[in-house]
Amino acid sequence: MGVDFRKRVDDLTYTANEDVLDDLAGWPTDLWMVEVIKYRKNTAEGYVELVRKDDLPKLPAGTTTDRLRYWMWQNRQVTVVPATENGLLQFDYLSILPDLTGPSSPLLIDMSVSVLAYRTAADAKGTRGQKEEAGWLMALAKDFSDKIVNIQVKNQQFVARRGQPEHGGRGAYNHPSGVI
Incomplete structure (x- = not known):
């Protein structure tokens, strides 16, 4: 008896300058965890997979990006570096509920x-x-x-917890001057 917890949503509308995706129209109510997110500007383009990050990069002041490139899953939310243009999203996720195929299909809520x-x-x-x-x-x-x-x-x-190395990347551990 195989139960499939993986599901896909296609062509979910992304509105420009949104940085949290959880409140988009069509967001699945059975979502447990997102696995893959892909983005395209319109239906004439193919989907391009976004890069999952532990911590989202900050854009330099005064710069923008016209498409989504990075995403992060933290505190049960999907956060992105916002794009300046609308687009479409496709994502694969793990569902709390499996697809039901008939009367003998299990319904595994917990x-x-x-x-x-x-x-x-x-x-x-x-x-x-x-x-x-x-x-x-x-x-x-x-x-x-x-x-x-x-x-x-x-x-x-994918929860960022690490700080900076004590040696500051200078090559010598625990010596403030970098000299051993």
């Missing part, structure tokens, strides 16, 4: 509950001697727990 449910079912099957089914259910529990870890780790990897 994956941590699913991990516990499959683990409990695996333990129950194991104690009743149904080892094959227990192994299958344990694999499902592990799959959901891996997804939770991947999502949480991926979110944390």
Whole structure:
């Protein structure tokens, strides 16, 4: 049973000088985390992938850019260096809810509950001697727990936390003058 949590939104309208994308019309309500963002000025152009950054670069005073180039995911928001012209966005994201394909499709609102449910079912099957089914259910529990870890780790990897190196990049560590 495969469940796909990856989804795509095409041609989401970007309005010039917007730096936070979460309030755009058409923004998905089931978004958990954005993976890839692409931008184009109009439908005659192809999409160009934006570069994901830990910390957005600052443009020099008095300069502008006509298209989006960089984005950052922090505090469950997508922030960009704003462009001076309107455009269209395409982005791939992980959804809280998988695509439902029929009446037997699972609706996983909280994956941590699913991990516990499959683990409990695996333990129950194991104690009743149904080892094959227990192994299958344990694999499902592990799959959901891996997804939770991947999502949480991926979110944390893009939070800027580092300061400047103590040596200031001069080549000598812990010596203010740079001389050893």
